[in-house]
Every structure is written in C-alpha cells, then in structure tokens.
Amino acid sequence: MRIALAQISSTPDPAANLVEVRKRTTEAAESGARLVVFPEATQCCFGVPLGPVAESLDGAWASEVRAIAAEAGVTVVVGMFTPADDGRVANTLLVTGAGVETSYDKIHLYDAFGFAESDTVAAGSEPVVVEVPDAEGPGTDPVVVGLSTCYDVRFPGLYQRLADDGATVLLVPASWGAGPGKRAQWEVLVRARALDTGTYVVACDQADPTTAGREHGKGPTGIGFSAVTGPRGEVVASLGAEPGLLVVDVDPASVADVRAQLPVLSNRRF
Template sequence: MRIALAQISSTPDPEENLAEVGRRARDAAAAGARLVVFPEATMCCFGVPLGPVAEPLDGPWASRVREVAAGAGITVAAGMFTPSGDGRVRNTLLVTGAGVDTHYDKIHMFDAFGFAESDTVAPGTEPVTVDVPDAAGAGTGTARVGLTTCYDVRFPGLYQRLADTGAALLVVPASWGAGEGKREQWELLVRARALDTGSFVVACDQADPTTVGREHGKAPTGIGYSLVAGPRGEVVDALGAEPGLLVVDVDPAAAERVREQIPVLRNRRF
C-alpha cells in the first residue's frame, strides 16, 4: 500500500490551509498513494482562538475536504476542530475519500510542558479504526488503519488496543511542540509504538514554522521530521524540518509476520 505524509505548516486561515490540502492531495494521488496523512491542526494552527474556527463535520471546511478527496481519488486524513457542545472544541481527525468517511476525536489532551489543551479542547472517548482501500479500482482489498493524534503517542495502551482490532497501520497526525529534546522524544515514541504493536506507524507532523518565516510562539506548532516506523521499530523513511511530501510503500502483511515472530500483543500480561 502506498501512503503519503503531507508535512505542511498550517496558518490561522482555514481557507489558505484548505488550498494546501488540495495541492498536496493531488500530488500524493499523482504519486500513486492511496492514503495521504496531513498533520493535526491542518484546519488552523494552534496559538489562536479555536472556537470561532471550529465547524461541524457536515460544515463547509470538512465538505470541501471531501470534495478534494473525491476529486483526487484518494483517502485524506486531516486534523480539524469541531464544536464540543460545552464551549470547547474537539481535536478531530477527519478521514474521508475512496468510500471512507469517518472521524476520530483525540483522546489524550496535551496538558504538559506548561500548555493546557483541555482548557479549550474536550477529549474524545473511543478508539477508532477504518478500512482504507489499498489500491485503486474495484475489487481491491483494504488495510485496517488505527487513528491517533499527537499526544496520544505517549500512551502505548491505545496503540495496543488498535492493533488488537487488526490495525497494521497506525497514523499519528501531530503538531509537536518545540523544545529541548522534543525531536528525540518524537522519533523515539513513534518507533516505540511500532515495536509495542508490531505495526507500521505513520507519523505526520506540522513542518517547523521557522522554515517558512514564522515563529513557534507558546503553542505547539510543529517541528517537522515526519516519519514512518516499521514493525521492528526501524525508520522506513523520514522528512526534515521544512514542508514536504513523503511517499512510502508499506506492506501490512509484513506487520502480521512480525507479530507472529515477536508476539508481544499475545504475550503481554498487563
């Protein structure tokens, strides 16, 4: 299955970000990818009030992402914000296109390093998987994909739960906070979750905003270095700090073979 990671640097303008989604989705489809993963907060970068930006899943922004996915003939996973009903928003991952239309609300809130995501974002409660077509055309198979977001990557239990349901690919859209040791933690955590589960972990971060002339500020706005980790914890491929599109071929069957050789899911006791 060919997948793409679209490492972009979101702005506060959802329309501007939507145009970038369109460009990158078309590029990914032209490269033969069946799934393109965008970062957390693709709709709008952190660091601005999110309430006025949030829209329901049947609102204009999500509807236009569906149009992009349909036009490109590809499944798109992109981070957005939806109303929560309690004055906050939800940090939502929309996955749509090629017969797929679902979403995941981020479960673990980033209340760490002096930032309190839960002040403005309500947590989700349910793990979500989705079956994505693994090739173009009718009569083809699917790959089960587990959905997570950013800070979730620090919690191995969620990833093991998703792998238990048959997901061999686990995606991690992120807007990783900058700081001392954060790049090392990002790569280590992604590779560790791959080892915990015998899965491919597809981790797409926001590009480092300083590479496009903006500043980090106090909010987590990304550091780049998106990567795909293989089921033995190896780095399959990765990007640098600047925006880019990474296209990678993964074989879900390889994850199944590793799970038989190193059956950590079956052997675990706690």
C-alpha cells in the first residue's frame, strides 16, 4: 500500500487549511498514494478557541474534505473538531473517500506539560479500525487500519487493542508539543508502538510552525519529524521539521511473518 503523510502547518483559518488539504491530496494522488494522512488539528491549529471552529461531520468543512477525497479517488484522514454534548469539542479524525467513511474521537487527552486539553475537549471512548482499499478494482484485499491521535501514542494498550482488532497499519496524526526532549520522545514512542504490536506505524505530525513563518504560541502546534516505522521497529522513512509530503510503500502482508517471529501479542500475560 502506498501511503502519503502530509506534514502541514495549520493556521487558525479552516478555509485556508482546506486549500492546503486539497493541494497535498492532489499531490499524493498523483504520486500513486491510496491513503493520505494529515495531522491532528488540520482544520484549525491549537492555541485558539475551538468551540467556534467545531463543526459536525456533515458540516461544510468535512463535506469539502469528502469532495476533495472523492475527486482524487483516495482515502483521506484528517484531524478536525466536532461539537461534544457537554459544550466542549471532540478531537476527531475524519476518514473518508474511496468507499470509506468513519471517524475516531481521541481517547487520551493531553493533560500534561502544563497544558490541559480536557478543559475544552471531551474524550472519546471507542477504539476504531477501518478497512481501507489498497487499489481500485475488484479482487484487492483491503488493509485494516487502526486510528489514534497524538497523546494516544503514550498508551501501548490502545495499540495492542487495535492490533487485536486486526490492524496491520496504525495511524498517529499528531500536533506534538515542542519542548526539551519532546522530539526524542516522539521518535521513541512511535518506534515502540510498532514493536509492541508488530505493526506499521504511520505518524504524521504538524510541521514546526516556525519553519512556516509562524510561532508555536500557547498550544501544542507541532515539531515535524513525521515518520513511518516498520513492524520490527525500523524507521522506513521520515521528514524534517518543515512542511512536506512523504510518500511511502508499506507491505501489510509482512506483518504476519514478523508477528510469527516475535509473537509479543500472543506471548503477553497482561
């Protein structure tokens, strides 16, 4: 499966961010990608009030993402904010295109390093896997993809659950907070989750906003260094801090062989 990671730097303007979604999706489709992954908070960067930005999954912003995915003929994963029942918002991944339609609400909220995501964001509760077509036409097997978001990557139990549910590719859209040691933590955690599950991990972060002429501001706004890690924990490919598009071929069929050689899922006791 050919996967594209669109490492962008979101602005506070959802309309401007849609322009970037269209541009990067078109580039990814032209490169032959079947799955295009954008970061958490693609709709709007953190650090601004999220309530006025949040829209339902059948709202105008999400509908335009659907149109972009349909036009390109690919499956798009994009981070947005949707209204929650208690007046807060949900930190949502929309997955749409090529016959796929689902969403995931971030389960583990970033109440850490002096930031309290739960003040404005309501936690999700359900792990989500989705079958994504690997190619057009009949006779092609879909790839089972597990969904997660940013701070989720610190909780290996979620990834083991997604692997138990059949995922061979795990997505981690993120808007990683900057700070001392945070890049090292990001890189170690992404590789560790691959080793915990014998699974490909596709981790797409927001680009470092300072490389796009903006500041980090009050919230976690990304550091870049998106990466794809293989089921043995090896880094298949990665980006730097600046915006970019990373196109990678992965082989989900190889996951079974890796899990047979190193059966951590079946050997675990807890």
